[in-house]
Amino acid sequence: xxxxxxxxxxxxxxxxxxxxxxxxxxxxxxxxxxxxxxxxxxxxxxxxxxxxxxxxxxxxxxxxxxxxxxxxxxxxxxxxxxxxxxxxxxxxxxxxxxxxxxxxxxxxxxxxxxxxxxxxxxxxxxxxxxxxxxxxxxxxxxxxxxxxxxxxxxxxxxxxxxxxxxxxxxxxxxxxxxxxxxxxxxxxxxxxxxxxxxxxxxxxxxxxxxxxxxxxxxxxxxxxxxxxxxxxxxxxxxxxxxxxxxxxxxxxxxxxxxxxxxxxxxxxxxxxxxxxxxxxxxxxxxxxxxxxxxxxxxxxxxxxxxxxxxxxxxxxxxxxxxxxxxxxxxxxxxxxxxxxxxxxxx
Amino acid sequence: xxxxxxxxxxxxxxxxxxxxxxxxxxxxxxxxxxxxxxxxxxxxxxxxxxxxxxxxxxxxxxxxxxxxxxxxxxxxxxxxxxxxxxxxxxxxxxxxxxxxxxxxxxxxxxxxxxxxxxxxxxxxxxxxxxxxxxxxxxxxxxxxxxxxxxxxxxxxxxxxxxxxxxxxxxxxxxxxxxxxxxxxxxxxxxxxxxxxxxxxxxxxxxxxxxxxxxxxxxxxxxxxxxxxxxxxxxxxxxxxxxxxxxxxxxxxxxxxxxxxxxxxxxxxxxxxxxxxxxxxxxxxxxxxxxxxxxxxxxxxxxxxxxxxxxxxxxxxxxxxxxxxxxxxxxxxxxxxxxxxxxxxxx
Numbered sequence: 217x218x219x220x221x222x223x224x225x226x227x228x229x230x231x232x233x234x235x236x237x238x239x240x241x242x243x244x245x246x247x248x249x250x251x252x253x254x255x256x257x258x259x260x261x262x263x264x265x266x267x268x269x270x271x272x273x274x275x276x277x278x279x280x281x282x283x284x285x286x287x288x289x290x291x292x293x294x295x296x297x298x299x300x301x302x303x304x305x306x307x308x309x310x311x312x313x314x315x316x317x318x319x320x321x322x323x324x325x326x327x328x329x330x331x332x333x334x335x336x337x338x339x340x341x342x343x344x345x346x347x348x349x350x351x352x353x354x355x356x357x358x359x360x361x362x363x364x365x366x367x368x369x370x371x372x373x374x375x376x377x378x379x380x381x382x383x384x385x386x387x388x389x390x391x392x393x394x395x396x397x398x399x400x401x402x403x404x405x406x407x408x409x410x411x412x413x414x415x416x417x418x419x420x421x422x423x424x425x426x427x428x429x430x431x432x433x434x435x436x437x438x439x440x441x442x443x444x445x446x447x448x449x450x451x452x453x454x455x456x457x458x459x460x461x462x463x464x465x466x467x468x469x470x471x472x473x474x475x476x477x478x479x480x481x482x483x484x485x486x487x488x489x490x491x492x493x494x495x496x497x498x499x500x501x502x503x504x505x506x507x508x509x510x511x512x513x514x515x516x517x518x519x520x521x522x523x524x525x526x527x528x529x530x531x532x533x534x535x536x537x538x539x540x541x542x543x544x545x546x547x548x549x550x551x552x553x554x555x556x557x558x559x560x561x562x
Numbered sequence: 563x564x565x566x567x568x569x570x571x572x573x574x575x576x577x578x579x580x581x582x583x584x585x586x587x588x589x590x591x592x593x594x595x596x597x598x599x600x601x602x603x604x605x606x607x608x609x610x611x612x613x614x615x616x617x618x619x620x621x622x623x624x625x626x627x628x629x630x631x632x633x634x635x636x637x638x639x640x641x642x643x644x645x646x647x648x649x650x651x652x653x654x655x656x657x658x659x660x661x662x663x664x665x666x667x668x669x670x671x672x673x674x675x676x677x678x679x680x681x682x683x684x685x686x687x688x689x690x691x692x693x694x695x696x697x698x699x700x701x702x703x704x705x706x707x708x709x710x711x712x713x714x715x716x717x718x719x720x721x722x723x724x725x726x727x728x729x730x731x732x733x734x735x736x737x738x739x740x741x742x743x744x745x746x747x748x749x750x751x752x753x754x755x756x757x758x759x760x761x762x763x764x765x766x767x768x769x770x771x772x773x774x775x776x777x778x779x780x781x782x783x784x785x786x787x788x789x790x791x792x793x794x795x796x797x798x799x800x801x802x803x804x805x806x807x808x809x810x811x812x813x814x815x816x817x818x819x820x821x822x823x824x825x826x827x828x829x830x831x832x833x834x835x836x837x838x839x840x841x842x843x844x845x846x847x848x849x850x851x852x853x854x855x856x857x858x859x860x861x862x863x864x865x866x867x868x869x870x871x872x873x874x875x876x877x878x879x880x881x882x883x884x885x886x887x888x889x890x891x892x893x894x895x896x897x898x899x900x901x902x903x904x905x906x907x908x
Contacts, residue, residue: 242646242649242655243875244638246764247763247764247874247875248873249871249873250872251883296906299906300588302905306904308588308899308903310588310894313890313894314894317889317890317893318890418593523887525597525887527593527597528593528595529589529593533594536890537597537890540887540890543663544660544663544883547659548656548660551659552654552659558646558654559648560649
């Protein structure tokens with residue numbers, strides 16, 4: 217099943233009511249800048265003005281390995297993916313700490329980690345395969361695996377929304393995953409590889425050259441399926457990317473706001489917008505990472521990052537840093553006094 | 563008393579230890595970008611690594627009127643300053659709401675509101691005068707008033723630090739206050755008026771022209787005291803600006819980190835750096851506002867804003883939006899697992 221239900225837009229009447237309310241709060245109209253836009257967006261997503269504070273912010277980290285690490289595209293060995301899944305589970309990773317200070321909880325999902333057993337049955341409940349194929353030389357997935365991974369992401373979004381999540385963050389973990397992410401972005405935006413390929417976790421010059429060669433080879437293989445997002449996931453994506461795409465698309469179908477993270481999640485979001493047109497109206501870009509492909513993908517989605525902190529970690533960390541700003545925006549619209557309430561003559 | 567004690571720099575050895583700790587946490591070195599820099603800064607200000615979470619974040623809003631409003635430089639009547647002080651006291655203003663979501667408390671100080679009585683004895687405990695002079699045609703203050711206002715800011719910083727504040731935010735409230743702030747920045751950075759004059763709370767074209775004329779006149783008057791920051795406060799500043807300058811300088815003397823807000827606070831900070839050289843090492847720029855003079859002042863102080871949200875309200879709101887990011891930075895450095903703790907092979 218690679219079809220998604222039609223995405224409905226956030227409520228325009230509520231957005232207008234939220235803008236009107238802002239103009240009556242005790243400040244010059246528009247003086248809270250982007251905070252006003254964010255609060256109007258949340259209000260229109262919730263369909264209510266004033267907006268409600270988020271009660272259950274949820275980060276889902278999608279973990280998967282990539283056969284293309286055999287081409288020497290990363291500064292880290294592939295074993296680190298499974299070790300980091302254990303670190304998420306133990307609460308020691310950056311996303312655990314940053315989610316906690318932002319009032320969010322973290323779920324990690326093993327979509328395609330290259331380990332014989334998932335860390336736990338719940339973490340592995342949606343597992344598609346051990347690692348995705350080496351996209352430099354072969355397809356990442358079979359057609360059935362693409363469908364299974366998209367469906368895993370869709371079901372995870374449903375589980376989270378059904379459990380009361382009122383804002384979602386998608387995160388990634390997987391050594392080598394900026395290679396398929398960059399390939400997908402280049403393919404979907406028709407970009408020159410050298411204009412979009414970054415250092416990932418910090419690969420050296422020789423590694424960058426290997427990464428560029430792998431992406432060129434994967435892009436060459438992808439030409440036969442240009443314009444077909446599902447086929448692109450098969451040829452040059454990966455199970456984790458497909459699951460994130462399903463998650464981003466389904467969160468929009470379920471009318472739940474979502475903060476995108478860095479280049480990997482945003483590559484999946486580009487695919488999701490193809491699969492479920494209009495989904496991007498339910499998303500904000502949490503941050504802008506240092507990866508060049510991220511900026512290209514954000515421009516294609518017409519999304520402006522909330523923060524820009526030169527981060528390049530993934531895991532959902534950039535979105536987690538942005539979450540308190542969205543909370544602040546909601547609070548301002550919901551809780552400030554109006555001119556009338558404050559007895560101000562302006 | 564316009565002299566400040568010598569400012570000591572934040573602890574360099576602790577900064578080095580914090581950088582070393584970051585490189586051993588479970589992430590690629592440097593991958594948290596600016597968050598790493600912010601956490602190292604807090605650690606070095608506190609003189610301890612790992613840094614402690616902030617226990618008492620405090621916003622102080624300095625309120626004052628400005629005689630130059632008679633020249634028609636603002637979109638709002640001067641009475642709004644006193645009305646907004648009452649709104650701060652009642653908890654209905656933007657800074658009240660944004661401080662609360664950021665875990666900070668707010669204190670409002672009537673330095674020079676043009677009202678016959680302060681709203682309360684505590685709010686008026688440091689009052690210098692009713693309104694500052696119209697800088698287009700006369701000095702803002704007398705020499706004694708400059709000294710009293712600087713000392714008020716110094717005493718307020720001492721009160722807050724003595725009460726346990728471990729991070730401070732300076733905010734401003736005063737109809738017309740971007741006019742003296744812009745004048746001070748132009749005078750201290752030798753900038754052309756038209757390159758730095760903004761719309762303040764949203765003045766129209768005719769008001770902008772009046773504001774420009776007022777600033778040109780004030781700058782002409784300031785030429786006789788070029789290079790003397792205390793005299794500049796007298797000629798083209800204001801009591802609220804002088805108090806903020808004293809506050810920013812003394813917070814550095816007291817080794818307490820401080821987040822600057824918008825153009826008004828940053829104008830005062832430019833003066834403070836002249837009065838207490840090195841004070842800027844104890845400050846971060848919370849945000850970049852839409853006022854052109856703000857960017858000029860930040861460049862002069864060599865400070866990079868944490869967020870950029872097109873805000874232009876003042877009150878400390880831009881800094882309050884940045885505070886959760888600083889908290890997140892501290893938490894990452896303090897609480898993430900090291901590679902050794904997580905058993906990761908990288």
